[in-house]
Amino acid sequence: MANYETLIDEMVELLLGDDPDAPVAWAKEVVAGDTEAIDFFNEVFTPAMAAIGDKFGRLDIFLPELIDSAERAQAISNDVLAPIFEAEDGDTQMSRGKIVLCTVQGDLHDIGKNMVSLMLQVNGFEVIDMGINVPPREALNRAKEVEADILGLSALMTTSQPYMKECVELRDGFGLKENFSIIVGGAPITAEYTAQIGADAFGKSAVEAVEKCMLLMEQRAS
Numbered sequence: 299m300a301n302y303e304t305l306i307d308e309m310v311e312l313l314l315g316d317d318p319d320a321p322v323a324w325a326k327e328v329v330a331g332d333t334e335a336i337d338f339f340n341e342v343f344t345p346a347m348a349a350i351g352d353k354f355g356r357l358d359i360f361l362p363e364l365i366d367s368a369e370r371a372q373a374i375s376n377d378v379l380a381p382i383f384e385a386e387d388g389d390t391q392m393s394r395g396k397i398v399l400c401t402v403q404g405d406l407h408d409i410g411k412n413m414v415s416l417m418l419q420v421n422g423f424e425v426i427d428m429g430i431n432v433p434p435r436e437a438l439n440r441a442k443e444v445e446a447d448i449l450g451l452s453a454l455m456t457t458s459q460p461y462m463k464e465c466v467e468l469r470d471g472f473g474l475k476e477n478f479s480i481i482v483g484g485a486p487i488t489a490e491y492t493a494q495i496g497a498d499a500f501g502k503s504a505v506e507a508v509e510k511c512m513l514l515m516e517q518r519a520s
């Protein structure tokens with residue numbers, strides 16, 4: 299049984315250490331051992347990034363270190379985890395549904411959103427990823443234009459969260475509620491906030507985002 303606390307500490311140390319290549323080499327070893335890639339992502343990678351965020355919030359580290367650690371984390375995600383999840387790919391012949399996905403306006407964080415995108419794709423969803431800093435109207439227009447089933451919104455900052463609310467209000471105001479559902483997620487987002495803004499679903503993690511999107515598709519079909 300892996301000791302996640304120790305692995306979290308090791309990952310944080312390597313993300314902030316002198317050797318930029320060490321985190322990828324270390325992560326490869328960890329997932330080659332007795333830790334499943336998905337458990338590594340949920341129980342080590344994501345909490346380690348939260349710990350990096352806490353250090354930044356406490357001024358233990360500064361922006362250059364935050365940027366370097368994010369690049370190293372993205373490399374673990376792209377070079378170690380993504381190939382494993384892609385290899386475990388399910389039945390991609392069948393499309394479970396079409397999802398327009400983006401990080402909302404004012405927000406440049408995309409490590410989590412990219413993992414959500416990957417997980418949705420390997421589980422058979424067609425994902426149209428609009429990237430980061432996407433204004434509400436652009437997101438809604440794209441969802442309408444491509445006849446999406448679901449619009450997925452990611453936000454990592456309290457300052458960008460209100461754009462999720464704006465997306466829901468605009469969708470409902472334009473009479474598009476029947477056209478597509480809205481799922482929201484990101485570190486500061488909660489089920490309470492989701493209900494408060496009238497979004498249709500909340501994903502706490504990339505895995506939960508897939509489960510919730512499947513549920514939304516079932517609800518839309520019934």
Ligand code: B1M
Nearest residue numbers: 351406407408409410450451452455456483484485501504
């Ligand atoms: Co920034 N940052 N950052 N940052 N950053 C946070 C978010 C912060 C909480 C750190 C802190 O101070 N404690 C803080 C926000 C505070 C607040 O909101 N009040 C913050 C700040 C302040 C900033 C800047 C303002 C710093 C500055 O410039 N002075 C700046 C803002 C830039 C901007 O967006 N306009 C900034 C910049 C950056 C970097 C560019 C350096 C880098 C991002 C690189 C990138 O994304 N390409 C970065 C990082 C890495 C972080 C932290 C440390 C880690 C984020 C991350 O990648 N987590 C973050 C601290 C934290 O999150 N606690 C922080 C790992 C990732 C796997 O988790 O994204 O939560 P997460 O995604 C999860 C789930 O949330 C969920 O699934 C994912 C996988 O399981 N999920 C969804 C996510 N989206 C979903 C969508 C769904 C469903 C589920 O449905 C559609």
